[in-house]
Amino acid sequence: MKRTLTFAGLFLALAAPVAFFVWDAMSPAAPADGKIHLRYWTITGMKDVIPYYAESFGKAQDRIVVETTPIPWQEHEKKILTAIVSGNPADVINQVTPVPKWASRMALQPLDAYIARDRFDTTVFFPSLWDEMRWHGHIYAIPVYSGSYGLFFNKRLFREAGLDPERPPETWDDVRAMNERLTRRDEQGRIVRMGFIPNYGNVQTFMLMAWQKGARFLDESGTRVNFADSAAQAALDWVEDFYKRYPVDDVAAFMGGLGFADQHGFIAGKVAMMVLDSSFPDQIKAYRPDLEYGVAMVPHFEGSPSASVAGSWWLAIPRGAKEPEAAWEFIKHATGKEAQLREVEMQEESMFPANRWAAADPRFMRNQEREVFVQMMDFAHSPSVVPMAHDVFWREMFGAQERVIHGLQTPVVALRQAERVVQSSLDEALAYDRYVQRELADKQ
Known part of the structure; x- marks a missing residue:
């Protein structure tokens, strides 16, 4: 008998243990302000921290409102998968686990068309980080932060x-x-x-x-x-x-x-x-x-x-996202040089930008330690061996x-x-x- 594949079936092994999250994936009411409301789910740790780039994107234009939801580390992956199965994921997610793990389960939308259309400069990212974004010849995510x-x-x-x-x-x-x-x-x-x-x-x-x-x-x-x-x-x-x-x-x-x-x-x-x-x-x-x-x-x-x-934190558009175009605009902003530099300045913990022009900027390269860390990125290998x-x-x-x-x-x-x-x-x-x-x- 031929096996039938559904989106739910694809995620069964990963999402079945977390069905209790489905209630939270319900669609919000349609906005009354006529603007695009972009849902961004970001991983958080001990504190719920709203990334600077989420706030600055809202100030840089007036068409898109970013609704940021910090999700605890332990729940983030399960919640995303459950929302995709339910047909109502966030518009943008950030993650740190290997991109192929997500792309091979059809969890992410390929970004090649956006990159080609907008002539998005992929050379601004450290090569070892960019290589992690690829699966079966397609790009599924954009690196945002790393470590050296x-x-x-x-x-x-x-x-x-x-x-x-x-x-x-x-x-x-x-x-x-x-x-x-x-x-x-x-x-x-x-x-x-x-x-x-x-x-x-x-x-x-x-x-x-x-x-x-x-x-x-x-x-x-x-x-x-x-x-x-x-x-x-x-x-x-x-x-x-x-x-x-x-x-x-x-x-x-x-x-x-x-x-x-x-x-x-x-x-x-x-x-x-x-x-x-x-x-x-x-x-x-x-x-x-x-x-x-x-x-x-x-x-x-x-x-x-x-x-x-050097592994990478990355941003991606989940399959089934309601606002993929707005999500792409948000990702371009978040991974730009200025947004990355400001994020580094605003956060309490040290962050390492994936954008190498941001990493080479004097505002980031302000001590000998960081000079070494930036140099070491030229010799970096992906932990996703x-x-x-x-x-x-x-x-x-x-x-x-x-x-x-x-x-x-x-x-x-x-x-x-x-x-x-x-x-x-x-x-x-x-x-x-x-x-x-x-x-x-x-x-x-």
Whole structure:
């Protein structure tokens, strides 16, 4: 019997657990002022913050009224999907999860026609961010904000160890050598300070190393993964060698004493070097404003370029949006240079504009730290390495590193195991995507 595909069917797996949101997707009453009322759903955290660009767009013209609805992080994705199933989504959404995850489920409208018609300049965005917006040759979203990474180093600890506080490490060999001089143990032989820990922080060092070595985890067709190549192995070899010098139990005991806020390893002065993101200076300012530190380019292997990672917050028009033309005008405004710069100035937390002309402007580039973060964007890779198996990829790569660190597997065996699991997940996702495309073709 032939299976019938409906929009509700497409979203069943994602939206079924959240049917209790349907009541909130009811259409509002028609506006009496004769203007277009644009519904914008934005993710919020601890505070309900209305983006500056939502307010400034309303002031820049008088045809469109932006009705911004902040939605808690935990509810945002479910609410959007439920609204699309109900046939009454917002006109514009902002998200951070991989665009292909949404586009492959027909959740977003392609933007190619708008881009071509308005000669919208896509070169203003950092290339790594723009590449994330594409699925099956079409553009489904526009990047609005991102983050960048750099090597944070504690100048006081450098000085105490006899190192030049104005000369951070340039290569991973430098990191290894400096770590030897910065690490301290107490009388009982317990580690009380470390120069560097490759698996501590919110970015996996070995992934940066693998990219530097030229690793390509997904082939050009997007259908086959390849983890156990020489580049990825070389990265995990470095991590494995590190833990031969510093027993994993000793490092684990030390890391057990680290925490968050003022107990964070770098802020507390217990870890001298860390690869951290462009918002981390906010935490330093909040918990240790007197910390003497610097930010440098992420170290690299001799003869290889540096590498960073930069995901994107993006804006898109959901399928079924009632005001797509107004939504596109809003997106163009929000991603423009001036709107992005003003947003950065208005927000309490550090934000990194996706528009590279905004990032290069003196109003943003006002200190050495930001200069480094902007430079690192030239070496950025997307965290959506395998978009259709995004969560599984990162879970398995983290697991592979842990098995190597604990001596349970060699790098090549650990990577091959991760490869098998991720390939299986990718195959399932691609099979469903092919089913969707066939059903769509039958209905046209």
